[in-house]
Amino acid sequence: MREEATAFVPGHVTGFFSAHPDDDPTKAGSRGAGLTLTDGVEVTVEPAAERTVVLDGEPIAIDPVVDVLEALEAPARVEAVSELPLGAGFGVSGAMALGTAFAANRVFERHRSRNELVAIAHAAEVRAGTGLGDVVAQAQGGIPIRLEPGGPAVNELDAVPARSRVEYVPFGELSTADVLAGETAQLSRAGEAALSRIVEEPTLEAFMDASERFARDAELLTPPLEAAIEDVTAVDGQASMAMLGETVFALGTGLSDAGYEPSVCTTHPAGAVLK
Template identity: 35%
Template sequence: MTNSVFVPGHITGFFTIENHEIKLKNGSCGVGFLLTKGVKTTVSPSDNLIIDVNQGGSTVIDEVLSILELKNTDFKITQDIQLPIGAGFGTSAASALSLTMALNEFLNLGYSDELCGQIAHMAEVNLGAGLGDVIAQTGHGMVLRTKPGAPGIGEIKSFDEDVFIGWKTFGGIETSDIISDSHYTEVISNSGDKYLELFEDNPTLENFLEFSSKFSHEINLMSDEVKNLIDYFKSSSDILGSSMAMLGNTVFAFAYDEDAFKKLNIENLHIDKLNNTGIVHD
């Protein structure tokens, strides 16, 4: 018997850092959105433990197996990571969550989806990889994180939109370096609090794009290449808005029409669509 779970990638537009001594309450509030690409994890029978990942290493897998105390169990784990690692797409969270859910089904552990999410969140916090992607990835469409923490502790609201997304990455930003730096923690949270309050009062697509853009400028993490591409996107009347993925050296933009992106002269531009479905179990 083989079990597969797909968890969508997640891009954050703006956020606050909410540190807590209890790991399951550690996290962030903010607003982001889900992509149709993400991480698909398949667990299948094997005579020994086999880990097959199409990019990156097995750090996240090893952490989840350690939490579940499954190091000596025999099965094959195959991961198809469909987005760049470390570039603001929540791939480590998608890896942890899809793996936990697939193992739960394969081994008949009887865990709830909520508990699987808490295990994945714990792995993320332990690795310093992210603060709010796991709970966001349990939603669909655009996701507002209103209370920090793991699934069952934090709280989210989802909003579906029929919109296309263009993105291009220039590489990664080391998330752990930013979220552990007291200066960036203060700057990010002060700016994020302001825009989170404004968005909660009027949660529209237009406000998400406007606040994301202002937030990215205020926290001052944009490289020149990111800034130049954002400006180029905004020069087109067909583009609804553009900003920087948090936290990654990546630019995203929204448009109602896929052709709006195809008409632009941008090398290595990826075109996706907002994922209004969420997690898929095969």
């Protein structure tokens, strides 16, 4: 057993998605596309008599993390440091689950493969209702297109072969679990239409365009988001909403050009990695 191990997991903003429930959480998930971000979460796991989860210095209850520790039979303290806010659509819970899986596998020498660890973290997220597609995207990095839902054994992934500067402004929180528990039929129809668009033209421009249309069609925009997207469009930029959080994101200098003071990062070339 090692003393500790640390993994970095990129943040992930989903631009559009459709929900695909299944009784088997390794098969449930979402289709869609998003951007992984150089801003992310660093997760350190060390053996401990009592299971504890700490985010940015504060003890916190994150069900998927506990679930992952149980799946790996890993009695541990998990300490996460995040550059991104929780509950604002950046996949922080997914990052914590995936980072915990990678780091605990190393510390406790569980000898699981990458796909097995991704499946464990994905299933934990699905069971908790905190996400449907962040984990598999965060394991791949780049600009993932999720063609088929589920964990690594059943899903199908592609990607937009590009990279970009990304700006974002979080206005507030939105509960993924609440939205997913509600009526998702209209949302999923809009998500399938957006996916067809990006499969036809896998570029950043098409991704942003499809994302903005999805946010409107799914009727998830709040007034601050609507205003920010309009402001960016007015300066010839492209912006949309992070699914699911009250967060606006834009490519390049879209939000700065529109007078906002955004956080700035870029798309992340790699998936989750041990440090």
